[in-house]
Amino acid sequence: MIYQVYPRSFQDSDGDGIGDLQGIIRRLPHIASLGADCIWLSPVFLSPQKDMGYDVSDYCDIDPLFGTLADFDALIAAAHGVGMRVITDQVLSHSSDQHPWFRESRASRDNPKADWYVWADPMPDGSPPTNWHSHFGGPAWEFDATRGQYYLHNFLASQPDLNFHNPGVQEAILATCEFWLQRGLDGFRLDTVNYYVHDALLRSNPPAEARPQVMATDLYGMQRNIYNKSRPENLAFLRRLRQLTDRHDDIMMVGEVGEMGDRSIELMAEYTAGRDHLHMAYSFAMLSPDFTAAHFRRCIEGFQTGAPDGHPYWSFSNHDVPRHPSRWADHAVDHDAMARLSCAMLMAFEGTIGIYQGEELGQEETALDYHELTDAQALRFWPAVKGRDGCRTPMVWEADAPHAGFSTGTPWLPVKAPQLARAVDRQQADPDSVLNFYRRAIAFRKASPALSGGRTTFLDLPEPVLAFRRAAADQVLTCVFNLSPAPIVLGLTGDAALAGPHAATLAGGRLRLPGNGFALLDHDGALALDIKTFEHAD
Structure with a gap:
């Protein structure tokens, strides 16, 4: 952990x-x-x-x-x-714009670290080289008057992106x-x-297929960000x-x-x-x-x-x-x-x-x-x-x-x-x-073989129940979680016992989970433990 x-x-x-x-x-x-x-x-x-x-x-x-x-x-x-x-x-x-590397890089176009950051010329109309957005709002490009070029920043303008092509x-x-x-x-x-x-050819991103509702910082999500990251x-x-x-x-x-x-x-x-x-x-x-x-x-x-x-x-x-x-x-x-x-x-x-x-x-x-x-x-x-x-x-x-x-x-x-x-x-x-x-x-x-190393198999139950089995050689646990504030009851077949911290009761083959309840059911892996019924409790 x-x-x-x-x-x-x-x-x-x-x-x-x-x-x-x-x-x-x-x-x-x-x-x-x-x-x-x-x-x-x-x-x-x-x-x-x-x-x-x-x-x-x-x-x-x-x-x-x-x-x-x-x-x-x-x-x-x-x-x-x-x-x-x-x-x-x-x-x-990215680094800070106060890093010595960036200070040297921005000083001229021909110094030893001139291409340690992502620099590009403006478009003919002076606009940024691509349409990429910053996570903190506005374009992902900042114009620098000393070099007469833009530099890339995916976050704040004071966080210039390093050029990993170098x-x-x-x-x-x-x-x-x-x-x-x-x-x-x-x-x-x-x-x-x-x-x-970043994309070495500086291609602009296409629009996202499913556009989110535009809020103050959602412009980033308006694009399929395929050229500015995950290359x-x-x-x-x-x-x-x-x-x-x-x-x-x-x-x-x-x-x-x-x-x-x-x-x-x-x-x-x-x-x-x-x-x-x-x-x-x-x-x-x-x-x-x-x-x-x-x-x-x-x-x-x-x-x-x-x-x-x-x-x-x-x-x-x-x-x-x-x-x-x-x-x-x-x-x-x-x-x-x-x-x-x-x-x-x-x-x-x-x-x-x-x-x-x-x-x-x-x-x-x-x-x-x-x-x-x-x-x-x-x-x-x-x-x-x-x-x-x-x-x-x-x-x-x-x-x-x-x-x-x-x-x-x-x-x-x-x-x-x-x-x-x-x-x-x-x-x-x-x-x-x-x-x-x-x-x-x-x-x-930490003490459970199933939780510390067991493989996961999910059970097919309707919302709002999340259920899966964790199985190791020495232990099998079925983990059940009620993701809603309403209580529910699950009918079980097979022998099981509540294990570890839980918020549930088990009696007569019925597992009662209060709102936000949960249970870890310990059972012999050789025996079937099936969840047969599901109902909302009164």
């Missing part, structure tokens, strides 16, 4: 209101108590922080906001000391990855892993990355596939195929508002079919999307019921699973006013877009401490009452808390 730490918001050790590496070291016992195997750190590299560290100005140094290289080394040692690995977010597709760029990027592996890092979470290579040349660079990691012992790479819909599952399959690409891939497929049995089944079966030798990584929340108990609130009996149901589901999925800091508290999305925002996306598109700050507010450790024990200073984002109510110390002593449910569910997954 991988636990994502958003360092700005985890624990501040020096009172400046921003979390740091020493703060993470202090709170390692909490992460270890969950049963995490690995910590994923969002970026801590030197950065102007225009996009909260996803705009890197030095790939081989730590931003003073978070500490020093010595602090980073101390964190690696401390995590290894309690049996956990550490991976970092590597933002390789062998020197690839060598420089690989050298930065080697730098961290030499310091004892255990691997990489590769940000926007399908954005590295076949991307796979060649991933093979070079894999060769690098294979020279070290036990290194792991998981790539974020920035794609929506069925195409994201296809890319996960492509990017993990064989033994010379990524070890794992994850997508935004389960980070969407979709909450149906058909959707989750489609994601998992799509990966099984398309990448039989690959390994998936599933998560429901991260630093870029609204927290899932809030995102799926329309399907919930109440907030805690959704938190427990989603935890039980995730822990039953085949593959590697990840949780985002605060998820184990059942944390909900924070409602922020405009004057409290820091996210560039929200500041540009408010009020149509609320942005990403709502899922990035500080961890809440002690209910009665200033700022919930996160900082002795003023936090960079506020701690509000709904979040404070879910503080770690309040949940610690309550055996029925969401926090302790997560601990039990994670422990059960």
Whole structure:
């Protein structure tokens, strides 16, 4: 299980209101108590922080906001000391416009790094070279008066895209990855892993076949983004990355596939195929508002079919999307019921699973006013877009401490009452808390042969029931989840018993699931366990 730490918001050790590496070291016992195997750190590299560290100005140094290289080394040692690995977010597709590489590149058209970034002449009428959109609104091209050319940026204009068609760029990027592996890092979470290579011919994208409703940031979805990302040349660079990691012992790479819909599952399959690409891939497929049995089944079966030798990584929340108990609130009996149901589901999925800091508290999305925002996306598109700050507010450790024990200073984002109510110390002593449910569910997954390594076979049941079987040599579990707030009853044939954390009753061959209820049924694989009837309970 991988636990994502958003360092700005985890624990501040020096009172400046921003979390740091020493703060993470202090709170390692909490992460270890969950049963995490690995910590994923969002970026801590030197950065102007225009996009909260996803705009890197030095790939081989730590931003003073978070500490020093010595602090980073101390964190690696401390995590290894309690049996956990550490991976970092590597933002390789683009840098900050303050990076020395870009400063040199933009200075002229004939300097040694002139083509380290994606530059192109204007169209005859002065318009951008292609019709590509930026994720943050407007064209994906910014005109630079010094060179008299446009440069490509898939995100902010202050995040210029590197030119991966240049062998020197690839060598420089690989050298930065080697730098961290030499310091004892255990691997990489590769940000926007399908954005590295652009179409060398600079062809404009065709319109999308099914156009989404146009909202403030939906212009990107108005195109089939086939020339600005997910190019076949991307796979060649991933093979070079894999060769690098294979020279070290036990290194792991998981790539974020920035794609929506069925195409994201296809890319996960492509990017993990064989033994010379990524070890794992994850997508935004389960980070969407979709909450149906058909959707989750489609994601998992799509990966099984398309990448039989690959390994998936599933998560429901991260630093870029609204927290899932809030995102799926329309399907919930109440907030805690959704938190427990989603935890039980995730822990039953085949593959590697990840949780985002605060998820184990059942944390909900924070409602922020405009004057409290820091996210560039929200500041540009408010009020149509609320942005990403709502899922990035500080961890809440002690209910009665200033700022919930996160900082002795003023936090960079506020701690509000709904979040404070879910503080770690309040949940610690309550055996029925969401926090302790997560601990039990994670422990059960680790101890269960079926959940830790069994294969998945789905059962054909109507909405809103998600049901599948996980089978290993020593155990067979049938996992059943009610994705609606209405109670249901399932009729069973065959012997079974409730196992692990559950919200259900089983008697007389009838499995009763309350709204958002769930059950893991343990049974002898040699015996049939069939679900014969389905009804909504009174």
